[in-house]
Amino acid sequence: MDNLFVALFEILSFGAIVVLVVLGLGIIASMMGIFNFAQGEFVLLGAYVTYVVHSAGLPVWLGMLAAPFVVGALGFVLERSIVRRFYAAPIVAMLGTYALGLIIREIVRGLIGGLYLSVPEPLGGSVNIGTMHFATWRLVIVLITALVMIGSYLLLARTAFGLRIRASLENPALARASGISTSAIYGATFAFGAALAGLAGALIVPVFSLFADLGLRFLIQGFVAVMVGGIGSFAGPVAGAGVIGTLAAALPWVMPPVIADVLVFVLAIIFIKFRPQGLVSARGV
Amino acid sequence: MSNHRNNPSRRRFLSNFAFASTALATGVGSWVIRPDWANAQAGPIKVGVATDLTGPIGYAGNANANVARMVVKEINDAGGLLGRPLELFIEDTASNESVAVGNVRKLIQRDKVDLVLGGITSSMRNAIKDVIVARGRTLYIYPQLYEGKECTPYLFCTGPTPAQQCDEFIPWLIKNGGKRFALPSANYVWPHTLNVYARKVIEANGGEVVFEEYYPLDQIDFSATVNRVVSNKVDVVFNTVIPPGVGPFFKQLYEAGFLKNGGRLACVYYDENTLNINQAAEIEGLASCLDYFKAITPEDPFSAKIQAAYEKQFPGTFLFAAGSAATGAYRGLKLWEAAVKEAGKIDRDAVAAALDRAKIAEGPGGPAEMVPGKRHCKMKMYTAVSKGGKYEIVARSAGMVDPKEC
Numbered sequence: 245m246d247n248l249f250v251a252l253f254e255i256l257s258f259g260a261i262v263v264l265v266v267l268g269l270g271i272i273a274s275m276m277g278i279f280n281f282a283q284g285e286f287v288l289l290g291a292y293v294t295y296v297v298h299s300a301g302l303p304v305w306l307g308m309l310a311a312p313f314v315v316g317a318l319g320f321v322l323e324r325s326i327v328r329r330f331y332a333a334p335i336v337a338m339l340g341t342y343a344l345g346l347i348i349r350e351i352v353r354g355l356i357g358g359l360y361l362s363v364p365e366p367l368g369g370s371v372n373i374g375t376m377h378f379a380t381w382r383l384v385i386v387l388i389t390a391l392v393m394i395g396s397y398l399l400l401a402r403t404a405f406g407l408r409i410r411a412s413l414e415n416p417a418l419a420r421a422s423g424i425s426t427s428a429i430y431g432a433t434f435a436f437g438a439a440l441a442g443l444a445g446a447l448i449v450p451v452f453s454l455f456a457d458l459g460l461r462f463l464i465q466g467f468v469a470v471m472v473g474g475i476g477s478f479a480g481p482v483a484g485a486g487v488i489g490t491l492a493a494a495l496p497w498v499m500p501p502v503i504a505d506v507l508v509f510v511l512a513i514i515f516i517k518f519r520p521q522g523l524v525s526a527r528g529v
Numbered sequence: 530m531s532n533h534r535n536n537p538s539r540r541r542f543l544s545n546f547a548f549a550s551t552a553l554a555t556g557v558g559s560w561v562i563r564p565d566w567a568n569a570q571a572g573p574i575k576v577g578v579a580t581d582l583t584g585p586i587g588y589a590g591n592a593n594a595n596v597a598r599m600v601v602k603e604i605n606d607a608g609g610l611l612g613r614p615l616e617l618f619i620e621d622t623a624s625n626e627s628v629a630v631g632n633v634r635k636l637i638q639r640d641k642v643d644l645v646l647g648g649i650t651s652s653m654r655n656a657i658k659d660v661i662v663a664r665g666r667t668l669y670i671y672p673q674l675y676e677g678k679e680c681t682p683y684l685f686c687t688g689p690t691p692a693q694q695c696d697e698f699i700p701w702l703i704k705n706g707g708k709r710f711a712l713p714s715a716n717y718v719w720p721h722t723l724n725v726y727a728r729k730v731i732e733a734n735g736g737e738v739v740f741e742e743y744y745p746l747d748q749i750d751f752s753a754t755v756n757r758v759v760s761n762k763v764d765v766v767f768n769t770v771i772p773p774g775v776g777p778f779f780k781q782l783y784e785a786g787f788l789k790n791g792g793r794l795a796c797v798y799y800d801e802n803t804l805n806i807n808q809a810a811e812i813e814g815l816a817s818c819l820d821y822f823k824a825i826t827p828e829d830p831f832s833a834k835i836q837a838a839y840e841k842q843f844p845g846t847f848l849f850a851a852g853s854a855a856t857g858a859y860r861g862l863k864l865w866e867a868a869v870k871e872a873g874k875i876d877r878d879a880v881a882a883a884l885d886r887a888k889i890a891e892g893p894g895g896p897a898e899m900v901p902g903k904r905h906c907k908m909k910m911y912t913a914v915s916k917g918g919k920y921e922i923v924a925r926s927a928g929m930v931d932p933k934e935c
Contacts, residue, residue: 247756247760250752250756251752251753251756254750254752254753254756255752258750258752353587357587357588357845357846357847358584358585358586358587358588359588359802359805359846360772360773360776360803360805360806361805361806362776362805362806362807362808362811364808369784370784370785370786372786377784377785377786379781379784382784451777451780452749452773452776452777453773453776453777453806453807455772455773456585457585457773458773461747461749461773492750493750493752493753496748496750496752496753496754497752497753497756500742500743501742501743501744501745501748501753501754502716502743502744502745505744505745505748
């Protein structure tokens with residue numbers, strides 16, 4: 245019984261991590277219609293900012309607070325200067341953002357000397373109930389993921405700003421005619437997606453340590469999650485991430501991990517084959 | 530943006546300039562360090578180093594290249610070899626086998642080096658060895674600790690083998706940890722082969738392997754594994770999971786109370802580089818067995834001298850450490866130096882014959898000698914335990930340990 249609770253918690257917490265990482269990717273993919281291959285590197289940058297703040301002798305939580313703003317600002321600059329030129333050609337956008345990601349990744353690799361560096365969590369240790377141990381920081385991640393999900397949903401579904409984002413996606417020409425600056429909206433949306441990735445990186449770096457390929461690790465999982473979830477809505481990628489993250493964490497409990505790793509993708513491919521529109525096919529929020 | 534100001538002549542200039550600079554870059558190619566030498570008639574002896582300067586294990590490759598620079602400079606400052614200077618050619622294998630083969634071919638065909646030292650992973654060694662030894666007719670020294678079973682002629686291994694890393698270490702673990710072992714491993718050749726040997730030693734010493742399990746190389750969530758470790762009451766986790774997985778794995782073990790309940794972590798590639806992957810408390814008591822730790826410098830003046838010289842020449846993030854093959858590279862070059870001196874010429878067969886029984890009285894961690902006919906190297910081994918983020922030496926081999934290969 246204890247074992248079951250521990251297993252459920254571990255699976256939930258890894259699922260939450262994947263959701264957190266995919267959230268920004270999903271928002272950019274759904275609301276703007278482009279796949280941002282540099283999303284993993286925004287995660288990496290969030291982690292790196294946290295590390296830099298920590299190694300400057302400041303508290304880690306300060307770095308975690310700063311990370312989304314720094315990465316969001318960078319995302320905004322990149323959107324203004326580079327990414328916006330790709331909107332007309334989504335395939336080129338993939339290659340372009342991949343190149344951006346590659347540049348960011350190799351710069352960070354140079355800055356950290358290609359090493360693996362630990363960053364302590366602001367809340368360490370574990371919560372013990374009987375013989376069961378639950379890592380405190382993973383609990384925090386689960387909570388923050390839930391809050392961020394709710395926050396993002398409310399922002400997109402309930403605010404005037406969210407309405408403008410959706411309008412710009414649905415019908416850019418009409419949105420412009422109605423006085424919405426779609427170019428400003430795209431910039432803000434991209435920055436928001438980047439900021440979420442920055443936050444994800446900041447929160448997960450104590451769990452996985454800082455290394456240059458941190459973001460790359462989640463990139464493939466993230467895209468499979470978006471495919472499974474369905475593009476075009478906010479709920480789709482989140483649901484997809486939940487499914488992929490949970491499967492990735494749960495399968496190794498019941499079968500050899502090497503097989504589990506492949507099986508996640510096989511299942512995803514079969515699913516997409518039979519339901520190409522993904523879990524959530526509706527457009528909107 | 531309009532392009533009308535890009536007139537044709539400027540464009541042509543730019544393209545010419547790009548062409549010229551590309552030609553310049555590819556033509557000069559490798560990083561050539563030319564000693565300033567006047568009185569060598571026969572020309573310099575050429576030492577080739579092919580190692581991973583870039584890519585995920587760039588930190589190790591750069592340390593290897595630094596060691597080569599240090600040793601070559603030291604030999605040249607002392608008057609060279611056979612009255613000739615050494616010239617060092619460094620090529621990047623870029624953690625990518627297909628890039629590596631091309632670059633190693635440059636060392637062999639264009640630079641015509643007399644020796645190639647390098648390669649860190651086993652897959653890299655396997656990719657470049659044929660280019661060097663068979664088609665290239667050149668001597669090859671592989672400096673990294675590895676899974677053994679490399680018995681190619683003209684290929685000499687100067688890093689520790691499974692026998693050297695297990696024979697004394699595992700009995701120590703049984704005494705200082707317990708009898709129940711878990712072997713969580715990354716799914717590639719080194720862990721598979723090392724585990725076969727480790728299992729034999731564990732069982733011969735009265736221990737038992739509770740489970741042996743392999744993971745994808747990029748797996749970073751180990752909750753299922755940690756649960757198996759804890760619920761099976763494992764005493765010793767003999768880990769061959771590699772970065773990036775190893776950090777989260779050790780952290781999850783720590784969070785599950787494995788260390789608090791008296792569990793022992795063991796990992797035979799853990800050196801000073803890998804200490805930083807986790808916070809000190811998460812790997813408290815982690816034991817490793819290698820040919821060198823910085824912690825032996827107080828008891829071994831020669832090691833202290835090398836360590837100080839390295840740190841003076843190359844301050845920064847690329848450490849002189851055993852797990853990244855830096856000590857094997859030092860040992861390899863010095864053994865080769867001794868062999869060339871004995872052979873009196875640099876002809877491949879003569880040097881290989883001398884290298885087959887070469888000895889050095891001093892090196893990182895102590896003396897070293899090749900086992901005749903085996904092309905592997907006897908060396909002293911040390912067991913160290915991580916305490917508060919630093920290693921403490923807890924056991925030393927009585928003398929040099931036999932590699933038991935080939």
